Structure formats: C-alpha cells, structure tokens
Amino acid sequence: MNMFLFLCAYAAYALFWGRLAISVFSWWRMENRLGGNGLSARGLPCSVCAGGAVDVLTFRRLLVANGWLWIGSWTFHLSFFLVVLRHLRFAMEPVPGFIRVMQVPGLAAGYLLPVSVAVIAAARFAGKEQYVSWKNMLLIFHVFAIAVTGLLMRFFRTDLVGAKKFVLGIFSFTPAAPPDGYLFIIHFSLVLLLVPFLPSHILAAPLVMFDARRREKGLAAVMHEYQAGRGWDLGKKA
Amino acid sequence: MAKKPEADIFTRELTPQQLLELDACTMCGQCLKYCPVQDVTGRPSISPPEKIRMFREFIKATGGLKSRLFGPGKVDRRLLEDFTRAVFECTTCGNCGQNCTVGIFTQRLWPALRKEMVRRGLGPIGPQVEIPDKILRTGNPYDKPASERFSPWFPEQIRIEDKAETGYYAGCTGAYEATPMVRGDVLVLAAAGEPFTMLPAGDEVCCGFPLFITGQHDMLEDLTKRLVNAYRDKGVKTLLCSCPCCVSIMARDWPIFYGDRLPFRIRHITQFAAEAISKGRLRPKRDLREKLIYHDPCYLSRGVGIIEEPRTVLRSIPGVELLEFEMHGLNSRCCGAGGAARKIFHENAIAMGRLTIDEAVEKHADRLILSCPACYAKVNEAMEGYDKQVVITDIMELFSNLIK
Numbered sequence: 068m069n070m071f072l073f074l075c076a077y078a079a080y081a082l083f084w085g086r087l088a089i090s091v092f093s094w095w096r097m098e099n100r101l102g103g104n105g106l107s108a109r110g111l112p113c114s115v116c117a118g119g120a121v122d123v124l125t126f127r128r129l130l131v132a133n134g135w136l137w138i139g140s141w142t143f144h145l146s147f148f149l150v151v152l153r154h155l156r157f158a159m160e161p162v163p164g165f166i167r168v169m170q171v172p173g174l175a176a177g178y179l180l181p182v183s184v185a186v187i188a189a190a191r192f193a194g195k196e197q198y199v200s201w202k203n204m205l206l207i208f209h210v211f212a213i214a215v216t217g218l219l220m221r222f223f224r225t226d227l228v229g230a231k232k233f234v235l236g237i238f239s240f241t242p243a244a245p246p247d248g249y250l251f252i253i254h255f256s257l258v259l260l261l262v263p264f265l266p267s268h269i270l271a272a273p274l275v276m277f278d279a280r281r282r283e284k285g286l287a288a289v290m291h292e293y294q295a296g297r298g299w300d301l302g303k304k305a
Numbered sequence: 306m307a308k309k310p311e312a313d314i315f316t317r318e319l320t321p322q323q324l325l326e327l328d329a330c331t332m333c334g335q336c337l338k339y340c341p342v343q344d345v346t347g348r349p350s351i352s353p354p355e356k357i358r359m360f361r362e363f364i365k366a367t368g369g370l371k372s373r374l375f376g377p378g379k380v381d382r383r384l385l386e387d388f389t390r391a392v393f394e395c396t397t398c399g400n401c402g403q404n405c406t407v408g409i410f411t412q413r414l415w416p417a418l419r420k421e422m423v424r425r426g427l428g429p430i431g432p433q434v435e436i437p438d439k440i441l442r443t444g445n446p447y448d449k450p451a452s453e454r455f456s457p458w459f460p461e462q463i464r465i466e467d468k469a470e471t472g473y474y475a476g477c478t479g480a481y482e483a484t485p486m487v488r489g490d491v492l493v494l495a496a497a498g499e500p501f502t503m504l505p506a507g508d509e510v511c512c513g514f515p516l517f518i519t520g521q522h523d524m525l526e527d528l529t530k531r532l533v534n535a536y537r538d539k540g541v542k543t544l545l546c547s548c549p550c551c552v553s554i555m556a557r558d559w560p561i562f563y564g565d566r567l568p569f570r571i572r573h574i575t576q577f578a579a580e581a582i583s584k585g586r587l588r589p590k591r592d593l594r595e596k597l598i599y600h601d602p603c604y605l606s607r608g609v610g611i612i613e614e615p616r617t618v619l620r621s622i623p624g625v626e627l628l629e630f631e632m633h634g635l636n637s638r639c640c641g642a643g644g645a646a647r648k649i650f651h652e653n654a655i656a657m658g659r660l661t662i663d664e665a666v667e668k669h670a671d672r673l674i675l676s677c678p679a680c681y682a683k684v685n686e687a688m689e690g691y692d693k694q695v696v697i698t699d700i701m702e703l704f705s706n707l708i709k
Contacts, residue, residue: 090328093314093368097321122408129406132335191334198334198349200358271328272407278322279408286610289556290573 069242072252075259076237082263090267111277115284119277128276135193139186143210146183149176150217157234177221181214209261216254225251313377314368315360318420318520326409327364330357336401336411339632341639342394345656351391353401353411359388360418389427392418394650396657397518398603398639400632412607415644419520429519431649436515437524444510445477454506458484463495469502471577472541472569474532474555476548476678477511483678489701490547490574496708497581502539504532512551517558518645529562537568547574547701549605549677550643556609573605574701575676579614582621589707592624598670599700600630600661601637602677615676615700622707628668630661640675642683658687665695672696674703 121127126144130137153173156162188207191199229246236243245251316324336353337343343352363385365371366378392415399412422428429436439448455475473494479487494501503509513528536544546552556571581587597619605611612634619627632638641647641657648654661684665673673695675681685697 089369089373093316094321094324097316097319097324126406128404128408129333129335132333132404132406136333136335198332198337198352198354200332200334200354203332266331267328268331268407271325272331275322275326275329275407275409278325279405279410282408282410290552290571290576290609290611 069244072245072255072259073237073242075256079259079262083265086263086267087270111281112284115277115280118280119273122276122280123273133190136187136190139183139190142179143183143187146176146180147210149173150180153177157231158238160231160235177214177218181211181218184211184214206264206266209257213254213257213261216250216257220248220250220254223248223250313425315363315421316368318424319417322410323414323417326414327357327361329407329409330354331407332358333406335406336404339400339404339636341396341398341400341641341657341660342653344638344660345641345653350387351394356388356391356395356415356418359384359391363388385422385425385427389422390430392422393428393430393433393519393644394646394653396603396639396641396643396646396654398643399607400603400636400639403607403635412603416518416520419518420522421520423520429521429645433515433519433521433645433649436519436645437521440511440516440524440528444507445481446511446515447477447481449481451507454480454509455503456506458488460488460492460495463491464500466500466502468540469500470540470542471499471501472536472539472544473501473503474512474536474544474546474551475503475509476546476551477515478550478678478682479548483681483699485702486547486678486681486699489699489703489705490545492705493574493578493581493587493701493708494545496705497577497586499577499581499586501545502541504535504539508535512546512548512554513558513562514550514554515645517554518550526562526564529559533559533563533567541569543572544569545572545574545577547676547678549573549602549608549611550679552611553604553608573609573611573614575611575614575618578701578704579617582618587621587704587708589622589704590709591707593622593703593707594624595671596626596628596669597672597674597703598628598630598665598668599633599674600640600676600680601633601635602675602680603637603639603643605676606635606637615674618700618704619674622704628670630664630668640677640680640684641687642677642679647679647683654683655687658684659691659693662688662691662693662695666693670695672698672703674698674700676700 126137126141129140149169149172152166152169153176155166156170159166184207188204188211225248226246229244230251232243233245245255319327332354334354337349340352343349349355363380366380368377372378395415397412397415402409402411402414405411419428436446439446443449444451445454458480471494473491475487475490510528510532512532513525516522516525516528544555546555552571552573560566578587599615599619601612616627619625630638638661639657640661641654646654662673673684675684675697676699681697681699688694688697
C-alpha cells in the first residue's frame, strides 16, 4: 500500500506537469497572428493592472452575474487557499511562522469549504440558466468529497505525526507508512486524483480577465480617442 | 519507425488570446441568461458554454496529451456538424461575452471558430456559401446591380465632392435593404453643411463584414486595401458610416487586414450628428411629442462603444420622451438580425425581433428607433402579420425629417 500510494503521488505530479507543459507548448507554438480582439490598450496601463487585479481577487464579473454563485465561489476559493496554506505544515519541517499563524483561519476555512461547495451546486441548479456540464458537476462533487473527508478527520482522529512523516517521505523519496485509518487514505487518494485534473481555467481565467480590461480600455480608442499613431496597439505582426 | 502523421489541429485559425479564452471558460453557465438564441429556442445544446466545451474536445482529440503520446484521435463527423450548426446559429451579438464572468470576447471568438469550420469544409451554411461569388460579381452580398446601389434613394439635390476630408460609406445593407436610413444620413450631412465625398457605386464595394462573420476570409485583404486606398486617394480623413457592422469591422479589423493603421479615422454617423448638434450646426426645427424607445445595435454598443451619441441626438429633439429597454447599452438584447444568420435561421430572427417589438409596445413607446440596417430590415419583417405593432424609424431618417 505504501509504495502504491507513493507511486500514485509521483504519477499525479507528473501528469499535472505534463498536462500543463502540453498546454503551454501548444499555446507557445501557435501562430502569433493578428486579429482576434483587434485593438486593445497598449501594454498594461496602471488602470488596467489595478482593474484586472480587482476582477481577479474579488471575482467582480461573477458578482455582477450572479450574487449567490459569487458568494459560494469566492468563499470556496478563499477557503481552499487557506486550507492548502494550513496543510503546508505537513510538508515543511520546521514549520515556518506564517504557516503557524494560518492554523486557526485555516481551520475555520475547513468548515466553510464544504458549505461553500454546496452553495455553488445549489446556485447552479437553482438558476434559470440550466447549463450543467457533467465534468463541471463531477469536479464540484469531487472537491466536496475532499472537503468532507478532511473535515471528518477532525472528528475521527488521525495520527497527525504519522501523516506528516508520510508526506515528508514523498518529498524526500524515503517511503514511510501512511497513518492508520481509511479516512486518510480516501482523503489523500481523492487529492491525488484532483491534482492532474485541476481545471486549466485557474491559470487562463486571470489572464483573460486582465485582457478584458485592456480591451475595454482600448474600446475608447477605437471610436473616440483615435489619433493616428497613438493610444492603441495593433498587436504583433504575424 | 514510421513518422506519425501531423495532426490537423483545431487551433489553426485562433489567436493565442482566443486559445486562452477557450481554456478560461469555467462552464458557469451565467451567459445563458443573456443569449438571445437561448431566449427563443431554449436549447442548451447550442449555448455558449456548450460551443466552447465541444470545441475544447476537438482540440483535445487532436492536440491534447493523449493525442501527442498515442497519435491524434478521430473526431466524430456528426459532432463536428452539430458544432458547426450551433456556431452558425449564433447571432454573434456578443452579449454572452459582455457578461462573461471571466471576460471572454465572444464577438470575435465565434467568427474565429466559424473560420475553422469553413477551413474544414463544414461551413458556411446554406446561401452563405454564395456570398464571396456575389461580392465578386456585384460588389455586394445581395447580388444586386452596382448601378442600383445609390439609386433611387440618393437625394438629387445633394452634391458629392470629388475629394473631401469627410467620406461617407453607405454600406450594402443600408443601400439595398434599408434605404430610408442611408437617405437620412446624407440629408443630415448636407443639412450640417459638411462637404463630403463618396466612392462611385461600382467602387463602393462590400466592407467585408459578411465574409468575416461567415469565416470566409480569403477576399478580405483585397477588399480592405481597395477601399482604404480609394478613400485615401480622395483625401478622406474621417470616414462616416451608419451600419454598425461596417463600423465595427472598419474600426477593429480593417487595420489588421490593411496591415497598418488606417490613413483616416472611422466615425459613426451619430457621432458626427451629436458633434454637429453640440456646435450648433444642426438643430431640429420641429417638435416631436412622442415616446421614443431606442434599440442599441449589438455591433454599435458592444462592438465599438457608441452608446451616448444616439441618445444625444434623440434628446436634442424638443418634446421627445426617451424610453429605455430593460437591457440596453452594453447589455442590449439582440434583435435577431445579426451573425449572417437572419435569412438561414429565419424563425429565430423573427422570434427575436418580435421580443423587441413586444417590449417596445409594453413600454407604450410611440416609436421604436433603430440604428442598424440589418435590424431595420429584420424587425420590420418580424412585424408583418404580428398582432403587436409599433412604428419603426431609423434614427437618421427621423432626425433628417425634423431638421428640414
């Protein structure tokens, strides 16, 4: 069982990077043709950076589109981030001060995480816009299962020292036995399954949000502030 | 070892930005409430996220990790045909993208996906295939003689300069299918005392938008260069146009097909009129005690950001009460005429047009003001035989009648 889990961990890690590499490679090899969005603001003006940062950090566009989905989604992402930060204590020895500080917020986030996922699912099904992608729903259910199994380990005590030895063993290529208990195995396996299938929009969406701000800023130049040679960017020539 | 055949990947017609956009879609489904095709068909199978999902599958099948390791998979022809129909049924109004939770620019993404389908011989659909030949033959997508482009609507008393800093482009749809609109344009130009030039009927060919929107780009560079050089040779510094689709492709895409910044700026006729009003060059001579409701064309509001100027023109008319649609400005609902789909998906277009009429009647508007020749043609057609009726007038048609 140890070796199997270890090999799965390395395979999941490799799959994740392989998938990312293929995406980046495909994107990089694309013909850098002109076209697409046509005109947009030159470079990255401060207003575009600031606006883009607001859009990414606050999910502003989602808030405008659907308040309930925004509550679920924003809480989910923040909780997930805090939970991951808290989990870093298993991968680092000694545990840095900033990770120790995150323990209480991370714990609270752990309780909030399954609730936020439930809100997302409810907002999606309750909405008039009934578009349900089975892959999307599977991902939501998967994350819910990770959150619930993680939370259950608070109530069905898991050997934390054993868990840390196990995780540190993966990073240092020195296999150690996983802690006793099926909950840990299930939780860990679910996380491994998620890693290679993390949705690619995590990386692409922030970039597109910034680009949307650039485009909106450039819109004024299209018909209102046009001056030959200034103010906007044609993009790179093919 | 035999060399693996190179996969015919689906990203050939996309820009790197567009590939990122396809990746960025979170499948949240929020765009469905803004999709006019969804309003009238209720079919999620042709919704924006479904189109993106299908296209992602095509890309994965031919360029994903599995295909790179084990060779490209075969994409089911029926799926490709379903996708082609879905992407061509779209009116490309762009309201999905305007309200997208990550900001995907769908008004340019859908035409790029159409171009890919055309490259594969799956599109365009029906009579769209004939557009390039019609433009080659007659200079317009309606296959009507060039000699009838400016006749009989062009007012005889108005002089066209041989060369002038202001140029006017009538556009094919305006000239052949919405003549009150283009007649109104030139009457307003003349009333403002603006000397302007136009190309002869045989030289004022299609701006290329019908080709662009149906994914048939072969002639675009030639058409663009021909028109840009012709206006440049006439000394034009500002090119005025009233068709939002023409304005959108001229302002956003002509620089790309021309290969350089244009030697003149593009302006919509309402921008000219609003400026002339502010400078006192144009003034309505009569009141109009009516409730007007203005419909923002998709390619004018979302396409090029012209929202205030038409309202400035309408508010300058004494006695007018200006009403607004629930969805207006950047969120304007499509009237059904867009995307080169109005003649092929005729029932959709009529249904969408009738939703526009319904709301205008519901709000007790005396007159529905339009600012797009395609909207003008289709919404008038939608009203034929319909139990709800409203007077439909183009903005410049109305304004030109009041400044006489």
